[in-house]
Amino acid sequence: MSPRLTRRGFLIGTAAVGAGVWVGWRFGVPAGRLAIARVLDGASPPGGIDAPPDAWIEVGEGGVTLYLAKVEMGQGIHTALAQIAAEELEWPLARLAVRSAPTDRGLNDRNGTGASASVSGSWGPLREAAALTREMLRAAAADAWGVDVAGVVADQGRLLHRDRPDEALAYEDVAGRLDPDAVPDELPPFKAKGAYREIGRARPRVDLADKLAGTGGYGLDARMEGMRYGAVARPPRLGARLTAAAAGGAREVPGVTDVVLEDGFAGVVATRRSAAEKGVAALDLTWEGPETPVTQEAVEAATTVRGDDDPGAGVVVQREGDPTRDLRRRTDVRAEFRTAMAAHAHLEPQAALVHVTDGGVEAYVATQSPTLVRDLLAEATGLERDAVSVTATWLGGGFGRRLNVEVATDAARLSRAAGVPVHVAWTREEEFRHGYLRPPVHNVLEARLEDGRVAAWRHRQASGDVAFPFLPAAAQPLLGADFGAWRGATSPYGGMARRATVAERVELPVPTGWWRGLGLLPNVFATESFLDELAAAAGADPLAFRLAHLNEEEDDVQRRLAAVLRAAAEAADWDAPLPEGRGRGVAASVDVGTCVAQVTEASFVDGAPVLHRVVVAVDPGVVVNPDGVRQQVEGSVAWGVSSLLHEEVRIEDGRVGPANFDTYAFARASDVPDVEVVILEGDDVPHGMGEPPLGPVAASIANAVVAAGGPRARHLPARWT
Amino acid sequence: MTDLRVNGRPVQVDAPDDEPLLWVLRDDLALPGTRYGCGAGYCGSCTVLLDGTAVRSCQTPLSVAAGREVRTVDAAPAPRSVAAHVRDALLEHQVPQCGWCMSGWQMQLTATLEATPDVDDTTLIAGLDANLCRCGTYARLRRAATDAARRVRAGADEDAT
Numbered sequence A: 001m002s003p004r005l006t007r008r009g010f011l012i013g014t015a016a017v018g019a020g021v022w023v024g025w026r027f028g029v030p031a032g033r034l035a036i037a038r039v040l041d042g043a044s045p046p047g048g049i050d051a052p053p054d055a056w057i058e059v060g061e062g063g064v065t066l067y068l069a070k071v072e073m074g075q076g077i078h079t080a081l082a083q084i085a086a087e088e089l090e091w092p093l094a095r096l097a098v099r100s101a102p103t104d105r106g107l108n109d110r111n112g113t114g115a116s117a118s119v120s121g122s123w124g125p126l127r128e129a130a131a132l133t134r135e136m137l138r139a140a141a142a143d144a145w146g147v148d149v150a151g152v153v154a155d156q157g158r159l160l161h162r163d164r165p166d167e168a169l170a171y172e173d174v175a176g177r178l179d180p181d182a183v184p185d186e187l188p189p190f191k192a193k194g195a196y197r198e199i200g201r202a203r204p205r206v207d208l209a210d211k212l213a214g215t216g217g218y219g220l221d222a223r224m225e226g227m228r229y230g231a232v233a234r235p236p237r238l239g240a241r242l243t244a245a246a247a248g249g250a251r252e253v254p255g256v257t258d259v260v261l262e263d264g265f266a267g268v269v270a271t272r273r274s275a276a277e278k279g280v281a282a283l284d285l286t287w288e289g290p291e292t293p294v295t296q297e298a299v300e301a302a303t304t305v306r307g308d309d310d311p312g313a314g315v316v317v318q319r320e321g322d323p324t325r326d327l328r329r330r331t332d333v334r335a336e337f338r339t340a341m342a343a344h345a346h347l348e349p350q351a352a353l354v355h356v357t358d359g360g361v362e363a364y365v366a367t368q369s370p371t372l373v374r375d376l377l378a379e380a381t382g383l384e385r386d387a388v389s390v391t392a393t394w395l396g397g398g399f400g401r402r403l404n405v406e407v408a409t410d411a412a413r414l415s416r417a418a419g420v421p422v423h424v425a426w427t428r429e430e431e432f433r434h435g436y437l438r439p440p441v442h443n444v445l446e447a448r449l450e451d452g453r454v455a456a457w458r459h460r461q462a463s464g465d466v467a468f469p470f471l472p473a474a475a476q477p478l479l480g481a482d483f484g485a486w487r488g489a490t491s492p493y494g495g496m497a498r499r500a501t502v503a504e505r506v507e508l509p510v511p512t513g514w515w516r517g518l519g520l521l522p523n524v525f526a527t528e529s530f531l532d533e534l535a536a537a538a539g540a541d542p543l544a545f546r547l548a549h550l551n552e553e554e555d556d557v558q559r560r561l562a563a564v565l566r567a568a569a570e571a572a573d574w575d576a577p578l579p580e581g582r583g584r585g586v587a588a589s590v591d592v593g594t595c596v597a598q599v600t601e602a603s604f605v606d607g608a609p610v611l612h613r614v615v616v617a618v619d620p621g622v623v624v625n626p627d628g629v630r631q632q633v634e635g636s637v638a639w640g641v642s643s644l645l646h647e648e649v650r651i652e653d654g655r656v657g658p659a660n661f662d663t664y665a666f667a668r669a670s671d672v673p674d675v676e677v678v679i680l681e682g683d684d685v686p687h688g689m690g691e692p693p694l695g696p697v698a699a700s701i702a703n704a705v706v707a708a709g710g711p712r713a714r715h716l717p718a719r720w721t
Numbered sequence B: 001m002t003d004l005r006v007n008g009r010p011v012q013v014d015a016p017d018d019e020p021l022l023w024v025l026r027d028d029l030a031l032p033g034t035r036y037g038c039g040a041g042y043c044g045s046c047t048v049l050l051d052g053t054a055v056r057s058c059q060t061p062l063s064v065a066a067g068r069e070v071r072t073v074d075a076a077p078a079p080r081s082v083a084a085h086v087r088d089a090l091l092e093h094q095v096p097q098c099g100w101c102m103s104g105w106q107m108q109l110t111a112t113l114e115a116t117p118d119v120d121d122t123t124l125i126a127g128l129d130a131n132l133c134r135c136g137t138y139a140r141l142r143r144a145a146t147d148a149a150r151r152v153r154a155g156a157d158e159d160a161t
């Protein structure tokens, strides 16, 4: 492989492959995460020249294949990235093969697939790699014809020359002439927006026909010759440790082939799943601890903003002026909000097929982080990272749960002991009881009004951990507060004279972590509900009140946020009179650079909201696939509705209470409204879409309920009484 | 050995009588189209047709399926069949996100539209509360379901003339 840095600092690598080449790129590391990445991987600075590329475009006799390290979990990322690549490659999208990249091909993505960052992070480097590949193809055709490259045109998989109208070459024809060392020095200019054929078009998803036909591409579907099935014992209570283990009656269970008892670990391998599960049930296990069982009351009591008693509590994550002094003199409005713990409930449980041999590991895993899983498997088996190949499968939902997966190491331990490939899939009960949860959150908001405007605004929030459990301890002081916990907590309204946001860390005896949008939904539920209470106190229209606090000349974000607010309001006929008993609510937020506003029309009947109309306006920057944008808005609205109406995990008997969907409710079809989506396309770069629309959902509905004469929701899920 | 028919073909399975049909299909017969979501009858992801009736295969022991005809998404539906209309509608409306729940919806809608091709939209939509989709594709599901029903009715009219 010959690696080099392009002008813009992305690593490009090329390699010969049969009759063709690979051209690869490395994902750019967003500046904000650079420090974290450095801490996480002290060995090599991100983007370093020694680092192998993250994904490859392969041009060969069979056409063009795109190998992606970004994982398809339902967000349509393989389609969006294929559109971006096809655009600069001048290769027809319908003929672009898209594959999940195994880690042993030098395909690494330390960020994993999450944080709505896949399109924004790939946008620059993927276009560069595609454009460079196209230039190499043009050069190869010029070489074949003995002409100047300037006259060669690449067009939808064919290479054309004005003087040779009957001699068009297919990309496949010149693949054998591609020289991996002849990467052009100058990066060719990208296509002008007006010339786009793929970017900005509502292309159908590349994976849906196969998914509807039931072809096996998910983690639970992975198969290998001679494979068996594994199951692992789980603690009966939060905080319990396995202190003694014996086989008990497990070996007598028909179908059980291996009982694996290692330090703190007990598992069974069998010829079928049900036998493995019965085998685990027959093990003789002793669990000890914790001294004090975890209780729901203790979790709730801990999740409380301490700032009133301890003014130094927490980390200031936003401050303009000193609102605290103002508020001490006079606070006009104060409100509190709480968000319950919640589960991911991705419908396909985590699953992995792993084969450990002396020489290496082959693994197919439903994970958002194949590179992290590779490192974990290397650690678990004592093999070199290079000897471990992890291929991410399709995921039946990710939502942050699969940024960290335990199932691959389970399968690796069992495979190593049994000497055969072992497939482990968690049961629904394991998913509920032994994963990590959305942390509980408490928000306290205070404001002082002057002349109908916010003169001082203070938001203090206390949250269980989100990102911290997954970062090395050294990263915590570097970051100050957990960026996942305070995501969405700061105020984008520059027109508030003085404002501050303080994040307090709550350490809980319950595992908490990544969950779609991280703190976005709870924090925006609190801030945008509170803003409506301030508008009411000021006697102002909620929409006008928001617009009055956005300094549109000050920065681009405030301008774009005002634009989505106006667009949503206009599409939802904000000023049109409503029938008796109906109300409209608005809310807005900014997340990963994407601006979103939602207007909901609701009534409040028999103690519950009825949603008559939902309009969402979104500005995600460049739109790669408008139908993909709509899908993500629709899915986010469903998630927000679900959190507002239903979702709650409580601790019972020292463990996570719900074990299945009978005791954990999430939105069904009749809960979820149709959504009208207005897309305002910014023209700079694409931002994220997987999480940002989740921001305003709960607050917009809660505000509509109040406008309709109902009570103010103070909890997620809402207790309307 | 248990005999049954799966997607029109006779098969023999060597599995315990109480083994859920779901795992017989997935693990013994290597047909990955039928999906596990809860294993307890709540989510509907594992829905298959047993002699034309929708059942939750996680709650159907192999002994119950013995000697009967099982239909799953793994076989391509016959052109212009109800199952084909359902699949086409789900694809055209680009309904799936992660796609994991979709086999269940396909089989559930196919069973409904085969049994009652003239089902009205309100009944059809109310029936969608029986299954779960975590990605929240429900708005598109409503459109695809009513569209599939329209196609089924149009096909029936065509056949009648």
Ligand code: FES
Pocket (backbone or CB within 6 Å): B035, B036, B037, B038, B039, B040, B041, B042, B043, B044, B045, B046, B047, B056, B057, B058, B059
């Ligand atoms: S897996 Fe059968 S109903 Fe959920």
Ligand code: FES
Pocket (backbone or CB within 6 Å): A074, A347, A396, A397, B095, B096, B097, B098, B099, B100, B101, B102, B132, B133, B134, B135, B136, B137
């Ligand atoms: S599409 Fe993901 S669960 Fe329905």
